[in-house]
Amino acid sequence: MGSDPVKLRIEGASQSYDGERWQFRDLHLDLRTGEITAILGPNGRGKSTLLRVLAGLLKPSAGKVALNPQMGFVPQEFSGSFPYSVLDVVLMGRARHIGLFQTPRKVDVEKAMEALDLTGMAGYGQRNIEALSGGERQLVLIARALAGENAVLLLDEPASALDLKNQDIVLSLLATLADRQGLAIAFTTHQPNHAVAVADKVLLMLDQARTVFGATDDVMTEDNLELLYGLPIRSAKLGDGELMETAFVPLFRQRDRKGNRP
Template identity: 75%
Template sequence: MASDLVMLHLDTAGHSYDGDRWQFRALDLDLRAGEITAILGPNGRGKSTLLRVLAGLLTPTSGTVETNPRTGVVPQEFSGAFPDSVLDIVLMGRARHVALFGTPGAADVEKAMTALEATGMAGYAARSIGSLSGGERQLVLIARALAGENDVLLLDEPASALDLKNQDIVLSLLGRLADSQKLAIAFTTHQPNHATAIADKVLLMLPETQTLFGPTATVMTEASLEALYGVPVRGVRLGGGDREETAFVPLFRQRVRRRKQDD
């Protein structure tokens, strides 16, 4: 359950690279301990830019951001040297805890192994990062962020290139981290069903710098998603009891055309 502790705050923030075309504007946003926020929007709408502002890597053009120095950023994919071991990659997350020109000590290795255990990757510590699958590398990147003992995790499309099983693994892990470690988590995604699966709140980055932010059940509607993507979307209730949830299905034009042909 989320707490009232705000870990990161945006106050009427906006960003524009050229001073004319704004990616977002007058945005108020809180990331709270134990709470997961999903950020959805079309390509080029500024989701990754927003993550960089939240991380303190980019200064907003307007408004303010109260960043948290204990913020871990998880990119979409790993782009480092493939010969590095999994443990070496995770130890990179300990950088701010190691003295300048120093090397990681036994305590740092212990923290790294604890992070790998939390992500189910402890058995891969000696493996080369290049030998892992995309889903396994994503878990290692999350472990690297955890090793830094961060309060906030910001993830850029963490499950975008993964198969369904690995999507489930990553999303379930994020849910456990929010619940057990009370981390404030925000992630970008193009998949509405990822948001409905684990997010407490959702930010929709709508056209013309408009945004919609609030509880998942309130924000995630057929109308709001159609406005977001410009494609008809229908919500379908699935399951029952504790497993009941709404899945959102886009009505692609090709699907409609083929249905007419079949008729």
């Protein structure tokens, strides 16, 4: 797509596996240079399905998809069964440049190391991928996508299994990649606060294949999130001055704990 700020676009897209139950219908969505889009929805609503459509791994039942060959896909987990080194895993992201049955060149190793450095994992190149923590493996998978010199980055729940600190590390990395590298990024999440932290735009996947898409501040409201998740949600302004942030809190049903009684 050259200098066009739109790096990936779907128009009027609909998806159903059986022609009866639809994950989404008549969806219009574009991913732009330097922008982050968060995709939110409950389990089974079709977030991962939509990501597969965006990645070109699944053809939609209807509509048009303008794919981008310079696209990196980051799954939730590394699925290899062989004890690969971290560097070997990242070099897999260079497959488009290396070619079938070819040996990685010096430039491929250099690009892989640059990607590891960008994700803060440069010192882990010779480590076994299986020996890393969940947060470290997630950073390696992001490095694998970056090594391919891609313009679009798609991530399937990149922070779902991480503790709070590692969630912040991954989200901050996505912000850096959008702001400094100009990548067009989309990621799925269950956490509204991930979206308000880094996303420019948000797509909510509602029931009955309905969607809401727009600027984060417009889409992320108590009413919309209650409609999305089916339970009361409240927003709160935290901090002060330039550090003021909006946080969304679900109001879970509370147990009457014995220790709280007088």
